[in-house]
């Protein structure tokens with residue numbers, strides 16, 4: 122990854138601070154490589170009225186960023202070449218000109234992949250690191266936990282005794298979605314990409330079964346793990362795995378389309394008849410299929426926050442994170458997460 126020094130030696134507008142920052146410099150064709158990114162050293166300006174200056178402590182790496190690398194319409198604007206990489210971070214407030222926030226506070230902010238961030242006070246959520254770790258604030262108590270909760274509760278609408286299948290089951294969202302389903306009395310079957318992940322979701326997260334999609338005969342193994350059929354599929358991956366799950370749906374099943382990570386790097390459907398077959402299942406089994414973006418369900422955040430904090434404090438939901446340390450590890454962590462290196466939430470610690 123190239124490193125460019127853009128800092129101004131006579132930085133008199135700011136506070137003589139400089140920040141390492143990662144930029145988007147090339148649209149990938151297929152799987153992204155490190156040369157999609159570039160690192161620069163930039164000046165850090167002093168906060169203006171309503172702003173806080175923060176030092177990023179822990180940054181989140183998330184799959185949606187791969188979708189933002191396409192130059193096409195999506196639910197957020199595409200990344201522009203030269204744009205700083207966005208992302209959520211746990212940060213320490215260094216200077217504040219925003220009401221209600223003071224130096225020494227910890228916050229979750231849209232901090233991006235950089236050492237220091239200047240953001241509006243309204244964009245910051247004050248957090249208590251004595252209650253939960255930075256990884257937990259970015260994971261189960263943050264956007265990923267909210268995604269799992271809101272998608273499962275308000276679209277999947279689980280009922281005790283139903284069978285829930287979660288794909289991407291050992292990841293940040295999937296691991297929490299499955300644990301919530303188990304708490305609500307569902308039989309929970311997870312699908313993930315390794316034996317280690319399948320063991321973790323059963324032994325640590327309490328799923329009833331874990332199936333490795335890289336082994337043969339997924340359809341037969343799924344049938345055996347779901348003897349009463351499938352009522353809800355919380356889908357994080359799409360593609361062939363989703364088609365396999367769809368064929369085992371019960372009448373009135375619900376497909377929660379949370380993510381399609383198997384297609385984010387340009388993979389195509391192998392079989393053009395697959396959509397017709399899927400639509401036949403939607404009709405004959407009277408399936409409900411709904412995509413969602415977590416921000417659609419923002420009004421559910423207070424309800425989520427209360428319940429998730431309680432589940433974590435009482436040990437009913439387990440948080441697991443996959444952490445790297447150091448600024449230079451952000452890009453490898455992102456690429457590693459896309460390749461499946463993580464169990465739980467992928468994060469990178471930059472500082473204490």
Ligand code: NDP
Nearest residue numbers: 184292293294313314357379380381382383413414415461
């Ligand atoms: P994860 O922690 O689940 O990490 C990504 C995982 O995806 C990898 O560990 C890997 O696990 C799996 N994966 C990668 N490639 C493939 C593939 N070809 N086939 C199957 N699995 C694959 O990430 P998140 O929990 O942060 O996100 C999970 C999903 O949720 C993503 O699709 C994401 O876009 C979506 N999401 C949606 C939101 C919304 O608002 N709708 C908000 C947040 C996330 P494995 O080893 O099992 O392959």
